[in-house]
Amino acid sequence: MQGVTLYWLRQDLRLHDNPALCAALAHNQPVIVVYVLDESADWSPGGAQKWWLHHSLSALQTGLEKLNLKLTLKRGDSSQIIEKLAQQHNVTHVHWNRCYEPQAIARDTELKQKLQTQGVTVASHNSALLHEPWEISTKDGGPYKVFTPFWRKGCLPKGAPAQPLATPAGSYKTIDITSDDLDQWQLLPTTPNWSTGFNVWQPGEVGAQQRLTDFLENGLSGYKELRNRPDLPHVSRLSAHLHFGEISVADIWHQTEAYCAAHDVSNTDKDHFFSELGWREFSYHLLYHFPTLPTENWKSTFNDYPWADDEGWLQAWQRGQTGYPIVDAAMRELWTTGWMHNRTRMVVASFLIKHLRIHWKHGTAWFWDTLLDADLANNSASWQWVAGSGADASPYFRIFNPITQGEKFDPKGDYVRQWVPELAKLPNELLHKPWEAAPIDLLQAGVKLGETYPHPIVDHQTARNAALAGYEHIKKAR
Ligand SMILES: Cc1cc2nc3c(=O)[nH]c(=O)nc-3n(C[C@H](O)[C@H](O)[C@H](O)COP(=O)(O)OP(=O)(O)OC[C@H]3O[C@@H](n4cnc5c(N)ncnc54)[C@H](O)[C@@H]3O)c2cc1C
Structure with missing residues (x-):
């Protein structure tokens, strides 16, 4: 029986600059691409996020089909589902991009060990951050607790992130396994439908790329001062796209550099935008090192x-x-x-x-x-x-x-x-x-x-x- 590769999608709903997807396809064997909706986990998606998730998965489905890949949807305990799929389909390699929520880290660590003892090779990848939280430390080897040194001494000296990986092209082998129907997950509100005002958004990586282009052309110049004005369009509005991993922070970084090199944008605005991406890195750094941050006073x-x-x-x-x-x-x-x-x-x-x-x-x-x-x-x-x-x-x-x-x-x-x-x-x-x-x-x-x-x-x-x-x-x- 031929070996199969499994790529477990989580907060990385894109094809472009996706290290786990690229690594999964490189094995040159049939690939299962699976997303699991696990609502038993702490901090599972809230009401608004379910709306986004529905549309993002739907957009991704279309993108994967162009590669002849099928998006398999499953609902339930994610570890059990991945383990079962691995056993049923002779999975030899599992890839995922890392998550940093404390519960996700514990789950992934346990699952990795289980799969490895069953002879499956498991590899995790960084698709979400400029730098892994454990790669940045103070002179004493501990975590940073103050943003400015974290950014200036910890992150910036490491230089620009690696260039984004290309979107895979071509036609890949997949296997047909039973999938849930996205509509049956009922992620969209109906009675009442309170999401009509959400139509200003376009979830998915096409929407993410458009939003970045729009920001670079119309928002970045003047960002440092005007980012404080809620009445003006000077922020990127990329946050949900970033959360769902529809665009990578490395991609944002390099597209911004390229735009600024070709246009008259001040370094002040560019650097300030990068430092806001730095606040996101800092938050992940804090959560990783202080996992009680969501529930307990840090002080x-x-x-x-x-x-x-x-x-x-x-x-x-x-x-x-x-x-x-x-x-x-x-x-x-x-x-x-x-x-x-x-x-x-x-x-x-x-x-x-x-x-x-x-x-x-x-x-x-x-x-x-x-x-x-x-x-x-x-x-x-x-x-x-x-x-x-x-x-x-x-x-x-x-x-x-x-x-x-x-x-x-x-x-x-x-x-x-x-x-x-x-x-x-x-x-x-x-x-x-x-x-x-x-x-x-x-x-x-x-x-x-x-x-x-x-x-x-x-x-x-x-x-x-x-x-x-x-x-x-x-x-x-x-
Ligand atoms: C009380 C409170 C709650 C917040 N909750 C969230 C949240 O749940 N999710 C979330 O993504 N952001 C949160 N933020 C941070 C920030 O308000 C948003 O990231 C930002 O408004 C998103 O808009 P933007 O994409 O246009 O930001 P931009 O100004 O264009 O910044 C680009 C990106 O940098 C990151 N970023 C910017 N500012 C911050 C910041 N202060 N802290 C961390 N990352 C930042 C975001 O990923 C953002 O998309 C919160 C801020 C406050 C004060």
Whole structure:
């Protein structure tokens, strides 16, 4: 019986620059390409991500067919399914691209050992990061805990990543095995269908490449300054494509270098964009070395923080009904499109943790369910960064003022007007603080506070003082 190669797809839903796929095809024997939906795992895809996954797998299916390869879909315990497939089909080689979530590392390590004892050769590959988390260490050999030295001393001296691998071409041998039907997985919401606003996205590697091209041509110039403006198109919006592995970070790196070499783009903008990719690397570095990052305060002093955890306030935040226009605009953008701008992610996270004194875990959970790019490393590290409990975190006493943040980063009010249309007719100077409007201004703008738009659920100054008092409490408890 002829030997078979198995390629297990996970967060690498692409053909281009895919080391595990290339290695699997190189054996020159029939290939099984399998994706397993394993919802028993912690942090399995949230509601929004299921939508993306459906479309991404569908796009990949089309790409694989051009190589005469079939995408086999299975649902259940991933280790058991891979082991069974290996036994049933005389699999001699298994390849996968690495995942870095703690549970995935434990699962993969165990499965690798099991398969190896059964005589199967298993190889894992890096398709997701510029550098493996264990390749970057301080002089003492430990992990970095501060971003700037991590990036400047740990990553940049290693130079550019390897050139991307070409997309495989030609026709490959495969074997026909039973697959689930993607539609039967019911990943798309139906009753109600809350995903209609997601049609701004094109999941899959064609969509990822288009998004990168669009960013290089229209967003990169001015990125360093304008990336903070949620009203302007100066960020790449590549995060979900990156999370699902539809484009590699090495590919982004080299395409950006090539574009900048041929066009008039400042090094400042290019380097700043690369450093944001560096924050992603840093988050993965932290998660790898501190696997409790998604669930526990990195700084344990925060364990004693006196959270208020008010359910009504949490709901007002989730629904974009806090009475603070920049917060509400962002939360509605998230609900409608499955994505939120980085500046407003920081503002809404700060508002939840500091103004409402609601534990960051409630924020990560909501983001997990509603973000298309929900990513365990980035989400956990970022929430802890805002909370002040994380590595290299923003100090707790840095409390974003939602009024001045709105005025500074949405100066013409375009962002708020798009997502909070009931305030659209207010003049710019009142848009970020409608409670200061005179009755005549409210009347002319058709705004009835408490009816068409809520009063602020907390007073900014009172909330700020309460947050700082909580911080004093943990400082004393130390
Ligand atoms: C509270 C909070 C939660 C977040 N949750 C997530 C999450 O679940 N998934 C996620 O991918 N990002 C998360 N981020 C980081 C960041 O907001 C997004 O990566 C970014 O907004 C995505 O938009 P973009 O692709 O246009 O970014 P760009 O500005 O174009 O950056 C390019 C890429 O760099 C990476 N990146 C940029 N900023 C950061 C950052 N601060 N930390 C880590 N990586 C970064 C992303 O992969 C991004 O796609 C979170 C930030 C905050 C403050």
